[in-house]
Amino acid sequence: MNMLDDEDDQSFHATRDSYSHLSDVEWDAVERMGSTMGIHAVSVMLEALNRDAQYATIAKFTQNELDAVREKVALLHQQGSQQSELLREQGVQQFELLRQQQAAADDAIRARRIDDGEMQVAFAQSNLAGRAKTWALGLKLHDPYAFGSLEVFKSRLRQTFEPPRAEFRARTELLKLKQGKRDVHAYAQHIRHLTSCISSNPVDEHTLVSLFMQGLADGPVKTHLFRLELDSPEQAISIAEQV
Numbered sequence: 001m002n003m004l005d006d007e008d009d010q011s012f013h014a015t016r017d018s019y020s021h022l023s024d025v026e027w028d029a030v031e032r033m034g035s036t037m038g039i040h041a042v043s044v045m046l047e048a049l050n051r052d053a054q055y056a057t058i059a060k061f062t063q064n065e066l067d068a069v070r071e072k073v074a075l076l077h078q079q080g081s082q083q084s085e086l087l088r089e090q091g092v093q094q095f096e097l098l099r100q101q102q103a104a105a106d107d108a109i110r111a112r113r114i115d116d117g118e119m120q121v122a123f124a125q126s127n128l129a130g131r132a133k134t135w136a137l138g139l140k141l142h143d144p145y146a147f148g149s150l151e152v153f154k155s156r157l158r159q160t161f162e163p164p165r166a167e168f169r170a171r172t173e174l175l176k177l178k179q180g181k182r183d184v185h186a187y188a189q190h191i192r193h194l195t196s197c198i199s200s201n202p203v204d205e206h207t208l209v210s211l212f213m214q215g216l217a218d219g220p221v222k223t224h225l226f227r228l229e230l231d232s233p234e235q236a237i238s239i240a241e242q243v
Contacts (some may be wrong), residue, residue, distance in 0.1 A: 019046070019054075021051055022058070026055070030042065030046070032061075032065070033058075077233070094236040102127065102196065104159070105124045107192075109124070117148070121147045121149070121150055122152055124154070125147075125153070131161075132160075138151075158197070171203070173194055173196075174195065175211065176192065177191060177211065184240045188240070188241070191208070191212055191215075191233065205231070207221065209230050209231075209232065212236050212237065212240075213230075213236060220243060225239065225243075
């Protein structure tokens with residue numbers, strides 16, 4: 001028996017045969033209306049309407065269904081976009097932490113005067129944690145010579161974990177960087193950190209010297225550096241930290 005057959009009230013017989021003027025698609029919509037509004041209510045409504053009104057009512061119901069589906073899809077898309085944005089932000093934050101760890105490792109390597117390439121890589125690798133540590137250990141197990149030098153190690157690390165547009169953000173930040181209230185060492189570390197993030201089209205050393213000097217806070221250090229001819233950012237940083 002069709003779902004719109006009303007066994008309890010013989011006044012209504014909303015069967016498929018009774019509405020043969022409706023297409024199969026329209027009748028399917030009528031049955032969905034019955035599931036939503038109740039079989040008896042739909043039967044009463046159809047009995048009270050002429051054919052044109054029935055067509056219009058069914059069309060409106062179908063349109064409402066489509067609108068509801070579109071709204072649901074739009075909501076799912078919005079939620080998906082928000083989730084993607086959240087994951088992207090988490091990726092940026094994780095990579096930022098990774099870069100800070102590597103900047104600290106570079107600083108320690110210089111301070112301890114570690115010149116051997118393998119020792120430099122081992123020391124930098126020891127500063128890794130989480131996914132980055134697992135990734136590095138997996139590569140070394142597969143190929144003990146996966147990291148031929150510290151530069152190779154850092155390059156592969158960036159290629160694996162750097163989120164999209166991270167290099168663009170680093171370059172933009174570098175161009176606007178100022179010392180502010182930080183000491184010279186902290187300011188220099190920030191510049192080193194940002195510079196290490198720019199690999200596809202590195203900033204040349206003379207430009208880095210200019211950026212470092214321009215970003216220094218006004219005072220004796222900046223005045224002294226502007227009197228000198230400096231060849232590299234490391235030379236400028238070394239002198240600035242001694243003044």
